Amino acid sequence: MNQRSLVVISAGLSRPSSTRLLADQLAAASEKAARDRGLDLRVTVIELRDLAHDIANNLLTGFPPAALKEATDAVAAADALIAVTPIFTASYSGLFKSFIDVLEKDTLAGKPVLIAATAGTARHSLALEHALRPLFAYLHAVVLPTAVFAATDDFGADSADGTLRSRITRAAGELAAELERRDPVTVLDPFALTTSFEDLLKTI
Ligand SMILES: Cc1cc2nc3c(=O)[nH]c(=O)nc-3n(C[C@H](O)[C@H](O)[C@H](O)COP(=O)(O)O)c2cc1C
Numbered sequence: 001m002n003q004r005s006l007v008v009i010s011a012g013l014s015r016p017s018s019t020r021l022l023a024d025q026l027a028a029a030s031e032k033a034a035r036d037r038g039l040d041l042r043v044t045v046i047e048l049r050d051l052a053h054d055i056a057n058n059l060l061t062g063f064p065p066a067a068l069k070e071a072t073d074a075v076a077a078a079d080a081l082i083a084v085t086p087i088f089t090a091s092y093s094g095l096f097k098s099f100i101d102v103l104e105k106d107t108l109a110g111k112p113v114l115i116a117a118t119a120g121t122a123r124h125s126l127a128l129e130h131a132l133r134p135l136f137a138y139l140h141a142v143v144l145p146t147a148v149f150a151a152t153d154d155f156g157a158d159s160a161d162g163t164l165r166s167r168i169t170r171a172a173g174e175l176a177a178e179l180e181r182r183d184p185v186t187v188l189d190p191f192a193l194t195t196s197f198e199d200l201l202k203t204i
Contacts, residue, residue: 029172
C-alpha cells in the first residue's frame with residue numbers, strides 16, 4: 001500500500017478537550033478516506049498543550065527544546081496537516097498561533113492543510129475563514145476548501161449523523177484526494193554525505 005504521513009495539531013487546553021475530540025474524528029475520517037483510495041496513512045497527533053512551555057522557551061531563546069523540535073520536524077516531514085484550534089476571543093488561540101510562529105520559514109509551503117476549530121458558540125464559526133484561512137494562505141499552504149467548525153452543541157447525541165459528521169467526511173475526502181495526487185514528501189538530511197569519499201579526496 002502507498003504510505004503517506006499525516007500530522008494532526010490539536011491546540012485544546014481543557015482535559016478532556018473538545019478540540020482533541022474533533023481532531024481525532026477528523027484523523028479517523030481521513031484514515032478511512034485515504035484507505036478507500038489505496039493509501040496507508042500514518043497519523044501523528046501533536047497536543048500543543050504538552051509543548052506550551054517549550055513553545056514559550058523557543059520564542060524567548062530562538063531555539064526549540066528537543067520535544068518541540070521533534071514536533072516541528074514531524075510537521076515538516078508530513079504529507080498533510082490537520083490543524084485544530086479552540087476559538088479564543090473570536091480567533092485562533094494564542095498557543096496555536098505561537099506554534100505556527102516557531103515553524104521554520106516555508107515549512108508549510110505547498111502542504112495540504114485541513115483547518116478546523118471548536119468554540120462555545122456557533123456565532124464565531126467564521127473565524128475559520130477570517131483568521132485561520134488567511135494565516136495558512138500567507139504561509140503558502142494549500143488550504144482545503146472545507147473547513148470544519150464544531151460548537152459545543154454539535155457534540156450532542158444527534159451530531160454523529162448530522163452536519164458536523166458530513167463536513168468531517170467531506171473535508172477528509174478532500175484531504176485524501178490531495179494526498180493521492182501528490183508524491184510523498186521527501187526530507188533531505190542536511191548531514192547526509194552526498195559526495196563519495198573518493199570525489200572528496202580529489203578536491204584536496
Ligand atoms: C479564554 C477563552 C476565550 C474564549 N473565547 C471564545 C469566543 O470568542 N467564542 C466562542 O465561541 N468560544 C470561546 N471560548 C470557548 C472555547 O472556544 C471552547 O470552549 C473550546 O471548545 C474549548 O476547547 P477545549 O475543550 O479543547 O479546550 C473561549 C474559551 C476561553 C477559555
